[in-house]
Amino acid sequence: MKFHLEFDIKKIITPIHHRHTLLLMGSCFTENIGEKLRRHKFTTLENPNGILFNPVSVAEAIHSYINNRQITVTDVFQHNETWHSWKHHSRFSGITAEDCVAKINASTANAHAYLKQADYLLITLGSAWVYTLTDQAAIAEEGSTAANNHKAPANWFARRLMTATETFEIINAMLQQLTLFNPRLQVIFTISPVRHLREGMIDNNRSKAVLIQAVHQLVEQTRQTYYFPAYELVIDDLRDYRFYAEDLVHPNYQATQYVWEKFTEACMNEETRSLMKEIAEINLACQHKPFNPSTTQHRHFLSSYQTKARLLKEKHPYLDLENEISYFEKG
Numbered sequence: 001m002k003f004h005l006e007f008d009i010k011k012i013i014t015p016i017h018h019r020h021t022l023l024l025m026g027s028c029f030t031e032n033i034g035e036k037l038r039r040h041k042f043t044t045l046e047n048p049n050g051i052l053f054n055p056v057s058v059a060e061a062i063h064s065y066i067n068n069r070q071i072t073v074t075d076v077f078q079h080n081e082t083w084h085s086w087k088h089h090s091r092f093s094g095i096t097a098e099d100c101v102a103k104i105n106a107s108t109a110n111a112h113a114y115l116k117q118a119d120y121l122l123i124t125l126g127s128a129w130v131y132t133l134t135d136q137a138a139i140a141e142e143g144s145t146a147a148n149n150h151k152a153p154a155n156w157f158a159r160r161l162m163t164a165t166e167t168f169e170i171i172n173a174m175l176q177q178l179t180l181f182n183p184r185l186q187v188i189f190t191i192s193p194v195r196h197l198r199e200g201m202i203d204n205n206r207s208k209a210v211l212i213q214a215v216h217q218l219v220e221q222t223r224q225t226y227y228f229p230a231y232e233l234v235i236d237d238l239r240d241y242r243f244y245a246e247d248l249v250h251p252n253y254q255a256t257q258y259v260w261e262k263f264t265e266a267c268m269n270e271e272t273r274s275l276m277k278e279i280a281e282i283n284l285a286c287q288h289k290p291f292n293p294s295t296t297q298h299r300h301f302l303s304s305y306q307t308k309a310r311l312l313k314e315k316h317p318y319l320d321l322e323n324e325i326s327y328f329e330k331g
Contacts, residue, residue, distance in 0.1 A: 005236070005237060005239070006237055007232070007236075007237065009228070009229060009262060009265070009266045010266070011265075011266050011267070012186075012188070012226045012228075012266060012267045013226070014186060015267060015268050015269040015272065016042075016119075016120060016267050016268050016272065017268065017269070017271070017272045018041060018042060018043075018272065018275060018316065018318060018319060019318055020042070020043070020119035020120060021043045021044070021045075021114070021117060021118045021119050021120075022037065022042060022043065022044045022045075022118065022119065022120045022121075022122060023044070023045050023046075023048075023111070023114060023115055023118045023120070023121050023122070024037075024044060024045070024046045024047065024121075024122045024124075025046075025047055025048075025049075025052060025058055025061065025062075025121070025122070025123050025124070026047070026051075026052055026053070026058060026122075026123050026124030026125055026126060026190075026192065027051060027052070027053050027124050027125070027126030027127075027192040027194060028051050028126075028192075028194060028250070029124050029126070029190070029192040029193065029194055029230065029251070029256075030046065030047060030051075030122065030124040030192075031046060031047065031051070032251075032256045032260075033122070033124075033256075033259075033260065033263065034046040034047075036260050039279075039280075039283060040276045040279050040280065041279050041319045041320060041321070045110070045111065045114045045118075047089070048061070048065065048107045048108065048110065048111035048114075049061040049064075049087060049088045049089060049092075049107070049147065050088055050089020050090070050091050050092060050147075050148070051089050051148075052089075052126075052147050053125075053126035053127045053147075053192075053196075054125070054126070054127055054128065054129065054130045054145065054147075054162070055125055055128065055162065055167050055170055055171055055211070055214070056130055056145040056162070056170060057087065057130075057145055057147035058123060058125065058171075058174075059170050059171060059173070059174040060087060060145070060147075061087065061147075062115075062174050062177070062178065063174065063177065064087070064108055065108060065111040065112050065115045066112070066115070066177055066178070066181045067112075068108060068109060068112040069108060070105045070108065070109070071085070071101055071104055071105060071108075072101060073097040073098065073101055074139075075101070075139070076097050076100050076101060076104075076139075077138035077139045078097070078138070079138060079150055079151075079152055080150075080151065081095075082094065082095060083095070083096060083097045083099070083100040084100065084148075084150045085100065085104055086133065086137075086139075086144070086146045086147065086148070086150075087147050088104055088147060088148065089147070089148050090148055090150055092104050092107070093150070115181070115182060115185075116181065116182055117182075118182065118185055119184065119185065119186065120185070120186050120187070120188060121178070121185055121186070121187045121188070122187075122188045122190070123187065123188070123189050123190070124189075124190045124191070124192050124230070125189070125190075125191055125192065125211045125215065126191075126192040126194060126196065127196045127199070127204075127207045127211075128161055128162040128167060128206075128207040128208075128210035128211050129159060129160070129161055129162075129196070129199055129203065129207050130145050130159075130160060130161075130162060131145070131146050131149060131157040131158070131159055132144060132145055132146070132157065132158050132159075132160065133145075133146055133156060133157065133158075134155065134156055134157060134158055136153070136155045136156050137152065137156035137157070138152070138156070140156075161203070161206060161207065161210065162210055163210065164209075164210050164213040164214045164217070165214075167210055167211065167213075167214035168214040168217050168218060171214065171215075171218055172218060172221075172222070175187065175218070175222055175225070179224075185224065186224045186225070186226065187224060187225045187226070188225075188226050188227075188228055188267070189215045189218070189219065189225065189226070189227050189228070190227070190228045190229075190230040190231070191208060191211050191212055191215065191229075191230065191231035192230070192231065193230055193231045193233070193234035193235060193251050193255070193259070194249060194250050194251070195248075195249050196249075197248075197249055208231065212231070215227060226267075228263060228266060228267065230259050230263070233258065233259050233262055234251050234255050234259065237258075238255055238258060243255035243258075264276070275316065278308075278312055279312070279319070281308075282305060282308060282309050282312070282321070282324050283324075285301075285305040285328075286324055286327050286328075288301070302328045302329075303328070305328050306325060306328035306329055309321050309324050309325045309328060310325060313325065
């Protein structure tokens with residue numbers, strides 16, 4: 001008896017391996033994949049602007065990295081005793097304007113250097129609904145898109161749904177700039193399976209439809225791009241609320257693990273997946289909590305995994321295993 005309907009996923013032309021560097025941007029689902037990549041010792045940079053949901057904010061962030069746009073205190077505003085940027089997540093907010101600006105500029109400069117050398121850019125789009133600033137908003141450039149509302153009053157924003165054509169044009173222009181900035185960069189698009197139910201069930205589906213249409217048009221017409229069906233895996237393959245967290249909005253551990261496994265099958269070769277298994281074994285050993293750490297058996301356990309980690313590092317010197325080796329040495 002079949003309990004879910006699997007489908008074939010087109011494999012990426014150039015598989016990801018551990019020598020590659022990856023920049024991940026977009027919705028909170030991006031950070032789920034990013035955490036798994038980091039744990040398996042891939043070199044990653046995640047969300048230099050913080051979590052971004054809509055295509056406009058993603059494109060604006062990419063443009064700021066390409067140009068290494070440094071802001072000043074005139075680009076941030078104070079609300080609820082904290083300074084914020086309309087283009088950044090609240091993790092960049094600060095008690096002073098100078099603190100907020102410093103964090104943002106440091107992240108942008110780091111992203112500029114990283115993107116110039118990156119091999120892959122993974123973009124996860126979450127929603128085609130955008131919230132633009134009204135003339136009531138602080139430091140308002142009326143009509144500009146807010147990446148984060150920072151719990152500001154509702155009358156500071158106007159809400160609208162992007163069209164597929166508009167979304168295509170914005171991302172396509174971004175891709176053209178990226179090609180000039182880093183010609184070897186490959187871009188992987190996904191649509192987040194996180195359901196934006198604050199928009200309402202119907203409007204959430206309208207939003208996802210816009211993103212799907214625009215992204216597929218881009219991938220069909222643009223070189224060095226690839227679509228990974230994270231959204232379809234959760235919505236159409238698993239297709240069950242038991243694969244969501246209690247909020248019925250975010251995919252749970254089982255769902256994200258399933259998507260991750262499909263991602264590695266589609267975007268990595270057998271050699272890379274085999275190396276990931278060896279790294280996972282070492283990670284698991286680091287989590288081992290002995291009942292009696294002074295026993296000979298435990299010392300032998302630590303010694304054997306120290307040897308395994310060192311041998312793996314010698315074979316693959318680009319892997320960062322220093323913390324694991326140190327853990328096994330100190331016990």
